[in-house]
Amino acid sequence: MIKKIFLIGNPNVGKSMVFSRLTGVQVISANYPGTTVGISRGHCKIKDENIEVVDLPGTYSLEPTSKAEEVAVSILKEQPKDEAVIINILDATNLERNLFLTLQLIEEGYPVIVCLNMCDDTLHRGIHIDIPRLEELIGVPVIATCAVTGSGIKLLIERIMSAGSRARLKPMHRERWQQIGEIVQSVQRLEHRHHTFREILEDASVRPVSGLALSAVVVYASFNFVRFFGEAMINHICDPVFHKLYLPILERLSGALGPESFLHHLLIGDLVKGAIDFKQSLGMLTTAPYIEFAMVLPYVISFYFILSLLEDIGYLPRLAVLLDNFLHRMGLHGFAIIPVLLGFGCNVPGILATRVLESKRERLIASTLISIGVPCVPLQAMIFGLLGKFSGFYVLGVYLVLFSLVLSLGMILNRTVKGFSPEFMLEIPPYRFPPVSLLAKKLYFRVKAFLVEAMPVVLGGVLLVNIFLYFHLFDIITNLCAPIIKGLFGLPKGAVVAILIGFLRKDVAVGMLMPLGLTVKQLFISATLLAVSFPCIATFVVLLKELGLRALLKSTSIMIAVTLIVGTLLNFTILH
Amino acid sequence: MKKISLAEMDPKKKGRIVDILATGATAHKFMSMGIYKGREITKVGQIAFTGPVTIRVGRSVFALGHSMAKKIMVETE
Numbered sequence: 139m140i141k142k143i144f145l146i147g148n149p150n151v152g153k154s155m156v157f158s159r160l161t162g163v164q165v166i167s168a169n170y171p172g173t174t175v176g177i178s179r180g181h182c183k184i185k186d187e188n189i190e191v192v193d194l195p196g197t198y199s200l201e202p203t204s205k206a207e208e209v210a211v212s213i214l215k216e217q218p219k220d221e222a223v224i225i226n227i228l229d230a231t232n233l234e235r236n237l238f239l240t241l242q243l244i245e246e247g248y249p250v251i252v253c254l255n256m257c258d259d260t261l262h263r264g265i266h267i268d269i270p271r272l273e274e275l276i277g278v279p280v281i282a283t284c285a286v287t288g289s290g291i292k293l294l295i296e297r298i299m300s301a302g303s304r305a306r307l308k309p310m311h312r313e314r315w316q317q318i319g320e321i322v323q324s325v326q327r328l329e330h331r332h333h334t335f336r337e338i339l340e341d342a343s344v345r346p347v348s349g350l351a352l353s354a355v356v357v358y359a360s361f362n363f364v365r366f367f368g369e370a371m372i373n374h375i376c377d378p379v380f381h382k383l384y385l386p387i388l389e390r391l392s393g394a395l396g397p398e399s400f401l402h403h404l405l406i407g408d409l410v411k412g413a414i415d416f417k418q419s420l421g422m423l424t425t426a427p428y429i430e431f432a433m434v435l436p437y438v439i440s441f442y443f444i445l446s447l448l449e450d451i452g453y454l455p456r457l458a459v460l461l462d463n464f465l466h467r468m469g470l471h472g473f474a475i476i477p478v479l480l481g482f483g484c485n486v487p488g489i490l491a492t493r494v495l496e497s498k499r500e501r502l503i504a505s506t507l508i509s510i511g512v513p514c515v516p517l518q519a520m521i522f523g524l525l526g527k528f529s530g531f532y533v534l535g536v537y538l539v540l541f542s543l544v545l546s547l548g549m550i551l552n553r554t555v556k557g558f559s560p561e562f563m564l565e566i567p568p569y570r571f572p573p574v575s576l577l578a579k580k581l582y583f584r585v586k587a588f589l590v591e592a593m594p595v596v597l598g599g600v601l602l603v604n605i606f607l608y609f610h611l612f613d614i615i616t617n618l619c620a621p622i623i624k625g626l627f628g629l630p631k632g633a634v635v636a637i638l639i640g641f642l643r644k645d646v647a648v649g650m651l652m653p654l655g656l657t658v659k660q661l662f663i664s665a666t667l668l669a670v671s672f673p674c675i676a677t678f679v680v681l682l683k684e685l686g687l688r689a690l691l692k693s694t695s696i697m698i699a700v701t702l703i704v705g706t707l708l709n710f711t712i713l714h
Numbered sequence: 715m716k717k718i719s720l721a722e723m724d725p726k727k728k729g730r731i732v733d734i735l736a737t738g739a740t741a742h743k744f745m746s747m748g749i750y751k752g753r754e755i756t757k758v759g760q761i762a763f764t765g766p767v768t769i770r771v772g773r774s775v776f777a778l779g780h781s782m783a784k785k786i787m788v789e790t791e
Contacts, residue, residue, distance in 0.1 A: 199746035203739050232773045235748045311745045344768045344777065345725070345759035459777045462766045471779060472766060561779035562766055563743060568775075 140223055142190050143182065143298065144214055146243070147227035148236050149196030150567050152255045154178070155285035156227055157193035160295065164583050168449035169572075170476065171196060171565050172494035175206050177213065184298055198235075200242045204496045214248075223249050223301045225294070230254045230282070231263055231568070233326055237318045240276065247305030250278045253294055257282040259570075264329030272325045277304040286576060336569050343456040344566065353460050356453060364440045368519070371436035380416060380432050388414055388423060404604050408653070418653040426600040429520070429649045430592055435585075437519040441483055442584045443577075450572035450580075454479065455564055462562050468548025469503050469555065470495070471562035477504055481512040484588070485677040488512065489684055498689075499557030503548065505681060506693045509673040510700055511544035513644075516592070520648035521665045528658050536666050543670060543704065547696070591676070592643065599642040603635065603650070627705040630654060633664050640668045641675055663708050671701040716790060720767050720783040725759045729788035736785040744786075748772060755788065 143160075145153045149171030158164055161180025167173055178193040194210035202208040214224075226243055228236040233254075243250050252272075260267065273280045279297050283290030309317065342348040388406060395402040397409055406414060407421030416428035448454055454476050462472030473494060481488025485508055492504045513521070513536075525532040552559075606612050616623075616634045623629045623637075632654045640647035647668050651661065672678070672694065682690050717732060731753045734744060744750065748771055758768040758775060760783075767783035769776055778786070 198743070201742055201746070203743045203746075234772045235774050238746060238748065312750060315748065315750060340775070341758050344761075344775075346761050346765070349759075349761070455777070459766050459768060460761060462777075462779065463762060463764065472777070561740070561782040562777065563740075563779060563782060564777045565747070566768065566775040566777055 139221060140189060140299070141221040142192060142217055142223075144217070144222055144224045145191065145193045145227060146210065146214065146224055146239070147196060147255075148198055148229065148232075148239060149565065151196065151227050151229040151236065152285050153193055153196060153227050156225070156253060156255060156283065156291070156294075157191060159285050159288055159291045161191050164579070165193065166580065166583070168446075168454075169452035169567050169570050170449065170455045171567070172206060172473075172476075172491075173449075175490060175493040177209065182295065184295060197239065199239055200246065204494065206493050219246075219248055219303065223251065223298055225253050225298070225301075226250050227253045227255050230257045230260045230267060231265060233265075233267060234318055234322045237276075237321060238314060241314055241318065242308075244276060244278060244304050245306055245308045247303045249301040249303045251294070251298060251301035252276070252278055252280040253290075254280055254282045255285055257290065258284040258287065264331045266327040266329070268325045268327075272321070275321050275325065278302060286573065340566075340569055343453070344459045349456065349460050353457055356448070356457075360444045360448070363444055364437060365522075367440035367443075368437040371439070372432060376432035376436060380428055385414065385416075391423070400608065403608055404601060407604070410653075417649070420600065420604065420650065420653060422597055422600050422604070425649055425652075426596050426646070429645055430589070430596055433523050433649075434516045434519045434592075434645050435589070437522075438483075438515050438588050439581070439585055441515045442581055445479065445483060446577055446580045446584070450570065450577060452567040452569050455566045458562075458564060459566065467552065468507070468545070469552030469559045470500055470548070471559065473562065473564055474500070474504050478508060478512055481508040482515065482518075483584075484514045484516075485509055485512065485673055486680050489677065489680045492684065496560045497557055499555050500559050502685060502689050502693065503551045503555060505685060506551065506696055507544050507548055509677055509681065509693070510547065510670050510697055511540045513540065513669045516643070516645035517648065517669060520645045521669075524648055524651065524661055525658075525665060528661075532658060532662050535662060536669065539666050539704065539708070540669060543700065547700065592645075595643050595676075596646055599639055599646050602642075603639060607635075622702075626702065626709065627663055627667065628709040629660055629664055630656070633660070636664065637668065637671060641672060643674055644668055663705060666708060667701055667705050670697070670704055672697050717787055718790065720755075720757065720769065720778070720786045720788060721760070721780060723757045723788060723790060725757050727790055728754065728756050729790040730754050731786060732789045733787035734785060735787065736782070740782065740785075747776060748774065749776070749786070 145157055147153050154165045154167040154174050157178060160182045163180035165178045174195045180191050181188045182191045194213060195206040197207040197210045200211055202211045224243055226240050240252060269280050269282055279300050281290055281294045281297060283294055343352050392406045392414060405421050405423045407419035407424050410418045414424055416424055419425055458472035458475050461475050465472055465474050477488045477491035480491050488508045489505045492501045495501050495504060521536055522533055612635050616631045619634045620631050623634050636647045636650040639650055651664055723729060731751055734741060753771060756770040758770055760767045764780045766777045766779050
């Protein structure tokens, strides 16, 4: 009786894509090894039966060498062999390396069906694979698929139940490679090809001079795209919609409620010079949606567009190679750049992605650095919105402070945190050019996830703050914290509330600074502090899950210390 | 024929792996990725003097940290 279907294969062969096709469950896929760090589960209808499908993180062999691989292998081993079918997904353009795991799975006696993915790619790379011959040699069914377009998936579902176990003798690893060499020799034919432009570009992007030049262009272009595309959306879509369409409705509501009522205080907030001000009124229907939709969302969209594009093309692992030397100084290796980049979108997926790092020490360092020094898009958008109108110099200043902080903290942690940081070892995928539909789907998925996660917290946060303000409940805390906030950081008492709200969401917190009428220096300090002080609650929860309580406490005390030091330094020395 | 490590090899040169000085998990990972004694490889490039080394093995490209690269001995022409 088959109870589960496992998807297993080398990293970056498109397992998640096959998973999405089988189950209809949308998961994030990208062109670098280690995109999937957790387990995704879904269901697939096979002959009128709903069977659970489990997508496992990629692994090169059944003897794991990283935490993500460990997870994959241990889950597989829990299941009795006669209750599971394994869909072993292979990258058809790299048959040889992929067959190592395939043979191991077959030797162990698992019922295996081989899914030869990316078959469309083999054609324009001049690779021909004799599939019937391959089936004959390894003794299990082989189906050619292209998960990106969906071809072959139907056949795969039809033949899942024909997967048979062909347990056989386990050879030594060297002998297994020899067997693989013979198999590949007899089933694969390569057309002789000259180097294509793509291959030349692939090699150039990991060589020192050309690679660094290319990365400078990519980073500069990405940053500017995010900024200009975000700004354009705000100026031409969001602001007009809010001011021309939404504002008249709110004005009527405000008139109907009467400016002194409690409900008006909650929904509309305070009137500024007798009118609703989206940036300062601080109501659930005014400032809350304005922050999320007109200040943050445009940047979230443009950021995730660029990130998804770079991910799918396969540029990120090359960036990892270029930055390896630099990241070594902080006890990390090149691959840590991927969690960091994800962290710029939202710290939560960034910290989850640190699972691809092998040692606990690396994960602690990377998670701490991300939660302190990597501002998420919502926070960055608000900093741009708030400080950008004074001068780009201040925005740059915040980034400079954060960067030097990450650098110095990283070097300190590298010297003090016990444990080891293993060497860098990463497979570099070929450049691939994803269809636009795929990119659009991923973007939609990420933006939706952002809104679903952010909106309830934003609305709840603003509601809570308004109730507290109305009944003067913040006064005790503000008075208590005043010596630190005022004495050390030079901020007005009201900023305490904003920093506290930063625990819920950073964008709302910056939003709460808007009505305070701060000076540029005060804005600069509070924005920087919001970035470096404790992360939002969602990040805290993942930190706890990923690092455990002890490491979280360690990480948190570092954060508190850093906040105090940075705030005081900025107030008394740098900006004095 | 001379025997040198991957780190000392010139970019764009071909060689055959003659010895792997790593042990334990690292050796294991090499093996499961198809990096083993007797295998032919091509060095793609290297970042600075102590940066990661990129090699092509069959149809795969791998980047190895510098000290890892020093543990793989190759024979070049």
